[in-house]
Ligand SMILES: NC(=O)C1=CN([C@@H]2O[C@H](COP(=O)(O)OP(=O)(O)OC[C@H]3O[C@@H](n4cnc5c(N)ncnc54)[C@H](O)[C@@H]3O)[C@@H](O)[C@H]2O)C=CC1
């Protein structure tokens with residue numbers, strides 16, 4: 210049975226799903242050294258923002274197949290290190306969107322009306338109606354930095370509250386921004402005009418310290434900043450200084466450069482600042498959503514199925530995944546087959562996506578073909594996560610083409626590989642109830658389902674060859690399960706594809722090529 214370590218608090222709904230396929234250990238609050246010591250026992254690790262999954266932890270996780278982040282941000286995971294080790298990293302891109310957006314909106318209103326300080330004052334026994342005069346958000350300008358899932362929801366609700374919306378997001382089209390009611394502007398203009406600035410971007414090298422002394426100086430003295438995205442996007446010392454000096458009016462922060470927040474000047478500020486302990490995703494609803502979303506993906510990966518929201522392999526939505534799943538198996542089988550026909554040390558793989566597969570949605574089939582191609586060399590160490598990197602490191606050039614006009618089958622995949630045994634090609638399609646069929650080998654049309662052990666010959670189509678090959682295999686006690694000949698013209702060159710019950714004994718290939726008319730013979734194990 211697989212073992213899963215849950216190292217941050219997650220909802221029981223997630224544990225229940227994991228328990229269907231694995232032994233689940235919940236151990237929260239582990240120190241890095243403690244995690245390193247035990248991670249080697251586990252097949253999967255499930256975390257939130259509390260666990261830093263460093264390269265050292267990944268190296269120690271010798272059995273790890275998947276790291277599941279029950280939330281959005283994966284900046285606490287060394288994703289490149291996981292990718293190199295073939296570990297899939299998944300998250301829940303949408304499970305806590307509403308929770309985080311509502312927290313940002315709550316922070317904006319609470320900051321505007323001094324709710325936390327007013328509340329604390331009443332609880333202390335006071336009745337002070339003069340110290341907490343607030344500001345309205347109605348007709349004010351909200352600058353949304355990052356118009357993704359959370360930013361869009363914040364903008365939509367803010368619009369309904371009568372706010373004017375500016376947005377900055379270099380990866381979003383003007384049309385999309387207009388749909389949400391936002392005017393796309395450059396960052397400087399947003400800083401200059403916004404009364405409220407709300408951050409909804411990931412923490413990346415480009416966004417680190419995006420809010421600093423220089424950018425704070427561009428803002429209105431009445432501006433208020435809300436950060437429910439990531440700590441480190443704001444330079445905290447510069448923010449504290451700007452608030453103290455009255456350069457901006459205030460800030461509401463849910464996330465911090467270092468969490469938990471330690472000694473900080475931010476704590477010493479008054480009602481112009483609100484601090485919450487990374488609560489954006491902390492609603493009952495969001496925690497159930499993310500726990501189920503990520504636990505299901507961990508379960509699937511442990512069962513050998515693909516994940517739907519992997520951050521380090523091509524993203525596959527559930528519908529695409531459903532549609533592509535049988536084709537992924539086809540691509541792997543063809544990759545494995547053509548790699549063996551080409552004889553290893555493949556330099557070039559040509560992947561042609563044909564018919565209904567000739568769309569961008571089919572891109573994961575290229576990765577699946579590479580996974581199949583590398584299987585003989587790497588066995589279980591190659592997977593969808595590292596196949597492209599492994600191929601690149603081995604100097605395998607990949608050419609991807611699409612041919613929507615190929616209509617022999619609804620969708621088919623053609624792979625051509627050049628290796629130590631020259632250039633060989635295979636084509637395959639799904640027939641009937643999604644059964645994999647080889648439809649072409651080296652340009653010769655055939656129609657056979659692949660089997661574990663196969664023998665292919667290139668020969669001249671002439672009487673007697675099949676009989677001679679049959680007797681030769683019989684003399685080596687090789688049982689033929691099925692056999693088919695593919696030819697383009699009668700008595701011209703032909704291919705024979707045989708499914709055999711056992712691996713071919715050593716030495717028989719050279720005997721086969723001695724049969725008059727047989728030019729070449731290949732055996733493969735799939
Ligand atoms: N406080 C909390 O508990 C939570 C925080 N988050 C954080 O909120 C942030 C946003 O999450 P989502 O909206 O789900 O992500 P998303 O991926 O849907 O949106 C992010 C947007 O930022 C944009 N972007 C990327 N680089 C940018 C740049 N340099 N300048 C401007 N825009 C840029 C992208 O184009 C995208 O539209 C993330 O940092 C996430 O980790 C998410 C959930 C809960």
Ligand SMILES: O=C(O)C(=O)COP(=O)(O)O
Pocket residue numbers: 257258259279280281282283305487488489490491
């Ligand atoms: O999903 C995210 O990006 C969050 O920041 C939520 O973090 P958490 O799961 O509450 O530790």
